[in-house]
Amino acid sequence: MKVFITRRIPQEGMKILTEATGVCEVSQWASDEPIPRSELLKGVQGAHGLLCLLSDKIDAEVLDAAGPNLKVISTMSVGFDHLALEEIKKRGIRVGYTPDVLTDATAELTVALLLATARRLPEGVEEVKKGGWSSWKPLWLCGYGLSGSTVGVIGLGRIGMAIAQRLLPFGVKRLLYTGRTAKAHGAEVNGEFVPLDELVSESDFIVVSCSLTPETQGLCDKAFFSKMKKTAVFINSSRGAVVNQEDLYEALSRGQIAAAGLDVTTPEPLPTSHPLLTLKNCVVLPHIGSATYSTRGVMSALTAQNLLGGLQGSDMPSELSF
Numbered sequence: 021m022k023v024f025i026t027r028r029i030p031q032e033g034m035k036i037l038t039e040a041t042g043v044c045e046v047s048q049w050a051s052d053e054p055i056p057r058s059e060l061l062k063g064v065q066g067a068h069g070l071l072c073l074l075s076d077k078i079d080a081e082v083l084d085a086a087g088p089n090l091k092v093i094s095t096m097s098v099g100f101d102h103l104a105l106e107e108i109k110k111r112g113i114r115v116g117y118t119p120d121v122l123t124d125a126t127a128e129l130t131v132a133l134l135l136a137t138a139r140r141l142p143e144g145v146e147e148v149k150k151g152g153w154s155s156w157k158p159l160w161l162c163g164y165g166l167s168g169s170t171v172g173v174i175g176l177g178r179i180g181m182a183i184a185q186r187l188l189p190f191g192v193k194r195l196l197y198t199g200r201t202a203k204a205h206g207a208e209v210n211g212e213f214v215p216l217d218e219l220v221s222e223s224d225f226i227v228v229s230c231s232l233t234p235e236t237q238g239l240c241d242k243a244f245f246s247k248m249k250k251t252a253v254f255i256n257s258s259r260g261a262v263v264n265q266e267d268l269y270e271a272l273s274r275g276q277i278a279a280a281g282l283d284v285t286t287p288e289p290l291p292t293s294h295p296l297l298t299l300k301n302c303v304v305l306p307h308i309g310s311a312t313y314s315t316r317g318v319m320s321a322l323t324a325q326n327l328l329g330g331l332q333g334s335d336m337p338s339e340l341s342f
């Protein structure tokens with residue numbers, strides 16, 4: 021069966037696929053850069069399996085180009101907002117994804133981003149390099165600490181929980197969360213399920229950790245930022261489109277909120293001319309939540325196993341139900 025892979029992936033996954041002789045014949049866009057759309061439409065033709073990334077938009081056009089052979093799409097990501105699920109379902113195609121295996125790495129990065137943003141680490145590093153460090157100064161480069169603070173997590177799923185668990189030992193006083201429903205596991209982090217407005221107005225740190233859905237798209241907008249405390253720090257490691265970036269820019273530049281740390285943006289990559297990048301109180305990372313060597317290795321292996329399961333009509337270790 022023909023498999024098409026849209027990028028160079030860690031060798032753990034490639035090994036599994038190349039060793040599956042007799043099951044699949046692999047062709048690949050063997051580059052670290054994204055596949056041009058025209059090459060994707062060409063490469064997928066006649067494929068039985070497609071291994072893709074979160075940066076590949078898999079819509080009706082791609083599915084039509086693939087044709088009726090396509091049995092399985094395996095994405096090397098936990099997020100699946102890049103997949104046109106309705107179209108995929110109509111065609112009876114199975115979907116694999118990579119939950120759980122990147123939870124720890126993403127939570128770790130989110131905590132690192134929160135601390136870096138709140139304690140102004142990139143600014144400090146920059147000052148040292150450019151000679152701005154003239155002396156120890158009582159009022160210089162002060163930021164905000166977690167001890168005694170209220171943290172609000174938007175979306176207490178796997179990653180939201182892992183973030184909360186890592187933040188609590190810093191002395192967080194209250195842990196608020198919001199989402200569709202209260203979660204039984206919320207009790208493990210003394211989480212208080214509250215309406216969004218309450219979370220926004222009472223939190224010192226807001227961490228966005230929900231999936232991108234029609235409900236969450238643009239959730240963090242002008243009204244949202246206007247309810248935040250002036251001293252609050254906003255962190256997003258989920259998907260860029262949850263945030264209205266123009267509204268965030270206004271809030272940051274007018275001092276309506278203290279700072280923001282973003283591991284995800286719209287678009288990705290964020291153009292170097294983007295206004296957010298001119299702000300000292302905004303730390304932007306290039307979507308590296310899951311970027312540890314071991315996590316990416318495990319993600320690629322799971323993606324390959326999902327693909328093989330789908331091709332063979334057997335169990336997939338992580339099949340998306342939709």
Ligand SMILES: O=C(O)[C@H](O)CO
Binds near residue numbers: 074096098309310
């Ligand atoms: O969806 C995902 O997998 C993350 O955003 C990147 O690892």
